[in-house]
Amino acid sequence: MKSNYIQTRSFVLILALGSAIFFTQCKKEQPTEETTTTVAENETTVHLTDAQMKNTVIETGTLSERKIATTLKLTGKIDVPPQNLVSVTNPLGGYLKSTKLLPGMHIKKGELIAMMEDPQYIQLQQNYLIAKDKYEFAKLDYNRQKDLNASQASSDKVMQIAQAEMNNQRITMNALAQQLALININPSSLTHDNISRTISIYSPINGFVSKAYVNVGKYVTPSDVMFELINPLDIHLNLKVYEKDLDKLEIGQRVVSYTNANPDKRYEGKIILISMDVNADGVSEVHCHFEEFDKKLVPGMYMNADIDTHAQVSQALPEESVVYFEKQNYVFVQTERQTYEMTPVQIGPKEDGYIQINNPTELSNKKIVTKGAYTLLMKLKNTEEEE
Template sequence: MKHKLISGLILMAVLAACSSSDKNEKEIPAEKTVQVNADEVQLSAAQVKNAGIVVGQPETKSMHNTINVNGVVDVPPENTYSVSVPMGGYIKKMMLIPGMMVKKGAVLAIVEDQQYIQLQQDYLTAKNRLKFASADYIRQKGLNQTKATSDKIFQQTESDFNNQKVLVKSLAEKLRLIDINPNVLNEDNISRSIRIYAPISGYVTKVNTNAGKYVNSSDILFELISPGALHANLTIFEKDAVNLKVGQKIVCSTSANPDKKYLAKIHLITPSIEDDRTTSVHCDLENADSKLLPGTFLNASIAVSNALVETAPEDAIVKWENKYYVFTDLGNYHYKMIPVETGASLDGFTEIKTKNKLGSIVTKNAYAILMKMKNSGEE
């Protein structure tokens, strides 16, 4: 009986020890991330090892710096033609609509007016008078040489002859302005109408008149553009303009078709800065097509010359709430999140534009730290 009592006591002691051991195991807290400050975090060695976090130094690398800018498709002034009529008149006929392609020399419109008749009449009359003035001049010259007439009469005849030559010449030029050839004009082909011809081969962009309308010489009837003369007009900030030079290559795209790349070359940089601290850069488009219309919005990328910049691996940079950060190593698995401004990227590295030296940073699996930092309050 005594032996059984001792055995029972021993069994109870063992069970009590086991129960106490289980209780102690349950009371050991799980390893947690320690949030030091809003932008700092303390990890354990095990957490760093499991997350594969690697610490290193920013690297100085030579890379192309890319400037991203906006602009529009434009036409140089020398390739934009405004068509008007040198003398007013009524539009008798026209069949143009914006977007039409016309060839150089094509008839754009027919204009008629009585002043065209009057001008042709004046020219032919002046031309006939010139014949008489010429004959009279020759006659008076001969008489003056034999002193059969006074010098005064000869001088008057000579003046009338010269004035008539000037009048005929000026009337002939007026006829040429309205595309009437004075050399073939005679009393049998006087016309009340004139034709307006296309000065270039190109697209009609504007039509400002219609049949039956009276137009003045100052009115712009049509506008044409040369199809091969489109260029890109880009807006560049002051800080970026100093890095550009004539001849640099540019890659452009439109919002409607971003996959289509248009190549351009800088032709002219406006040598002045506007009030908004920008300037205009004019670029020749090398592969423009019919889908690229004047006024189309452009996105452009300009690669400037190589520069030695401080970089970090792309895996070292994290994005949080639309801002970029890196984690600096404060020692003993203590990390601080630092905001940075990023630049160009090349071969897995991104330029860091932060003025202050960063020192040791997390170069791999930085997002693991970000997740542990932002979720530490939930553990």
């Protein structure tokens, strides 16, 4: 019994001693966890070892003065000057007999685009031919009375009445001839044998059909627009610009435009007109001419445009000095040997591989990483993940 008691007591003592040792070890490990937490808190500083420096290309530099032009970004749409947008009408109205026009179709100046018919065309030609015959008769009568008056066989009054009648008939004939010209009938070629009930409508410009408002058989009044034609050779870009930016623009300035659908396709142009009329929203218009015509550019198409304004001297860094991380721009500033601090930076426009720094006072006279900034960023973030 005594032997069993001694064994039991020894087991309890050993168990207590083991628990104490385990508890002591756990307490000793706690400072290590605290040290790890302290290292992880420094999320903006990266230190490279000698071995890492041998395998990494790091170059530093300072802010430098560079001439950088500010790029003004505008929006607008393709427009056509009034002289290049033609609305086709029929001055006398009538029924559309035939047409082949469809929106987007290319046409040439003088090309037949529609045939019209109406009884009034016949009546107009009839009236002209009658007026022409009456004029010829009145002219003969006047010449006869003139000869008689010269031989004292007729009074001056009779000759004057014949002259007035001749002039009246000539006025009527010429007025009707002008009406025929409006509907593309040549009065000089009109005879009693070629009266037509149809007239032809011809294209007044080279270009393409923008809109067609009529169909075969439809009656068109003189005020109805039948077709809209566009001469695309003089299309231009109409941009909207705020009043505060007007002083940055001038005639002849270079413009680069592009569409949302194909932003990589750039269209060169220049400013030809700056409107000084500002609307209630503080917006004015800038008209730009394209250097080369592209048939893919059609009126009404929305465009984006970049305009480089006058260059000014700014504090700048090489573009690769700036890294973008979590919606913020940063640079790495060398604080000690092989130690770099990630510092927020405000940037401006870019030109010729350099980028404008808008908060230069915070970086003045500091060594800034100009090559290898992204390597430092990756090293810094990978270290945080490991920790």
